[in-house]
Amino acid sequence: MGLSVCIFARNEEKHLARCIIALEAAGLNYDDQVHILVNGCTDATAQIAATLACADKRIEVHHLPVGDKANAWNEYVHRISTTEINTHIFLDGDIRPSTASLSELDRCFYLNRNAYGVAALPITGRSRRSWSKRLLCEQYISGNLYALSAAAILRFRSGGIYMPIGAKGEDGLLTYILLTDFKGGADDSFLHNIEICVNSTFEFDSLTFNIDDCKTYIKRLTRYSERHFQKTILYEKLKREGLAALPENIYDIYTPAAIATARPRLHPLDVIFDLNTIRLLRRRQSKKRRIYSRA
Incomplete structure (x- = not known):
């Protein structure tokens, strides 16, 4: 059963609409789900999300009072998501998935049945080459755009594994958990748990001098x-x-x-x-x- 897309949105009034618009070309289908997790916003993100949801029945908005990505991740994985859906895609509200990127993440799970997570690569940004090299060489997940399988969601739930509230860099902790096969410890040799999808990419606006x-x-x-x-x-x-x-x-x-x-x-x-x-x-x-x- 299709895709479930989780978008983390905190003060993203400038970017959220562009992120949503990009989903269609990235592979979002008519029967897929989109969950916008509005967390701790002080701008017009909530209003924009509500407008987008009114225009598209696939979109559901969730309002979280605490501005914390780790807390929002916990909400989606342990409360919002359904394991009837095979592929759960996570992305930040300030990025845009490139053409066919969502489809390629889903396809990567089909080709790699043992994978729990699939990472996308950046195609913009001044450090995109070194960034991509790190993801490829270290089997690392970038929090900007990645996917988890239903089996991964189940293991987080059954193991009672939550991200610590206030954690910075939840993608690094997620990578560590997957590479240690949900155990922690020093053995991080479970490389087959993560796949890097070179055909799935994302874009974002670089910072300027203002x-x-x-x-x-x-x-x-x-x-x-x-x-x-x-x-x-x-x-x-x-x-x-x-x-x-x-x-x-x-x-x-x-x-x-x-x-x-x-x-x-x-x-x-x-x-x-x-x-x-x-x-x-x-x-x-x-x-x-x-x-x-x-x-």
Whole structure:
């Protein structure tokens, strides 16, 4: 039974309509489903999504008060999705799937019956070549556009596996879970669980040198910095203890001992944002200690 498309939309009033319009040429059929997960928006994304849903009966809008992609992912996988559908496609509301990209993701599952996840490749962006090389060489899933099989959805549900709330870079954690065959630990040799579909691609608008895009770039680097520390601390714990060590909230991993070992990267641009991230983590931990001491 067809496709189910999950679109993560947070403050995407500039891009959401173009994303939806691109679905038809990408392979969306008349009996497929589209779920727009509007989460924590402060712009007109919700109104645009509602208008699009009125014009297309395949579209259903879900309103989530918390602006958090990991939480939205949990909502779709554990509550919204149906395992009667074979292929579940995930994409960000600011990208556009290229022609036949959805069909190719679905076809890849047909050709690779053992795969749980299929990743698409970028065809725009200044770093698209190095980005694509990483996806191909490391069997990595990019969160911009990918697909999970119904079997994968079932394994997440039956195993009670949720993304930690607040996690940055849920695609990296998803890749790790699939490559360790839903167990965690140090054995990430289950490469057959992920396929890279070279015929499925996505496009997006590159940032320009204007004030709004500069603000977006700063927010992105801030997010990348926090993702770096999350990956370092969380994955070390998961490799030792398995997926049972996944926290409900990502900030639970920032213990005083973990923060004490945090060091900034040496790249001139990274070090600025890393130092700020470490400062914020220490401040949050200090505030947490004061609350507990009063209790």
